[in-house]
């Protein structure tokens with residue numbers, strides 16, 4: 247689905263008649279010798295001498311030039327072959343790295359407790375280099391849809407948002423979520439929310455299989471996609487139903503619970519300590535997901551917060567929290583310490599969670615990533631943390647960037663225009679003052695974010711969000 251089908255292209259809002267100008271710019275480029283550059287309507291910026299990590303997983307290419315023209319990437323060439331067109335603004339890329347904008351695939355507009363955080367998140371996402379998000383379940387879908395439109399129309403700085411319907415759950419689940427009574431009601435729900443503009447549906451832990459099957463089938467009829475934070479339904483059951491994505495990975499794979507009754511929700515977490523990743527059950531599970539082409543969304547940033555021996559948020563993230571969020575975090579940390587002797591969240595379990603993601607990818611699976619929010623995990627910085635943890639899991643930096651960019655774009659059906667650095671792609675780019683392939687933490691050193699070609703400096707956006715993320 248093209249952005250212009252949904253909200254009007256973001257190019258249209260930055261420059262009137264953006265589409266027309268894009269066509270014209272190609273004509274101008276072709277006719278450059280006959281048509282003076284001074285009449286070219288589109289601003290041009292070139293980042294020169296930069297290392298390119300292009301989103302495909304290919305190794306970094308050093309000493310490159312990336313030419314941005316209007317809202318598009320116009321050229322990606324070795325610096326020695328680059329002759330900037332007259333009037334091009336030159337940005338020195340020496341010692342810097344450029345990557346595609348992150349595609350966040352578990353990026354809610356709320357935090358637990360249902361506080362709508364979309365407006366604060368919008369700026370933080372951009373500041374952290376996130377230019378597209380899929381919200382993976384909405385607590386306030388009308389506000390989320392409105393925010394997505396505001397951004398698309400240029401009234402607010404933010405990423406392109408692919409909105410979600412209200413979460414769907416079932417008996418025993420949260421009463422705040424939708425619980426369609428039967429398959430017909432589930433289909434009506436999907437049609438209604440599709441009409442209102444949502445792109446994704448999210449099945450939550452207690453969804454009944456018959457409801458899930460109806461949601462998935464009807465969503466696909468409407469050109470929409472479905473993901474799930476599953477429990478009552480196993481990954482394999484959902485895969486066979488045709489679900490598009492599954493959230494969180496190993497910790498919610500109830501396939502591995504030995505005596506799980508159908509339709510019952512039993513946590514997989516207690517068995518992880520004893521789980522043998524080389525067991526046939528794990529291999530079969532991964533093989534089923536790969537065969538059914540189901541994506542898995544890594545949410546390591548939020549999961550990390552459950553482990554007492556893991557970092558609990560950097561100073562930058564903590565500075566964004568509201569006082570109420572800080573109080574919650576303090577209570578959470580006290581609980582972690584109180585539970586330290588008996589916790590199931592051990593370092594051995596952490597290693598298995600990472601290894602499972604590695605194995606899934608090694609088997610041909612498509613891994614996506616998103617931070618999920620709550621505790622110390624905030625938009626933008628949380629997405630960066632997700633990248634760092636994928637590298638810790640054993641992926642190379644280019645692989646981890648692919649997971650965070652092109653894989654997400656493919657899962658959204660948008661890989662013809664975002665998710666990689668190549669001519670013709672939208673100029674959603676992150677210029678980093680460092681080398682994340684050398685040190686993953688350099689991903690935090692965002693110097694400039696290009697959003698559809700518009701250069702944005704993170705600092706004012708971060709300042710505007712200080713003390714404002716989380717419940718009031």
Ligand SMILES: [Zn+2]
Nearest residue numbers: 352354618619
């Ligand atoms: Zn979530």
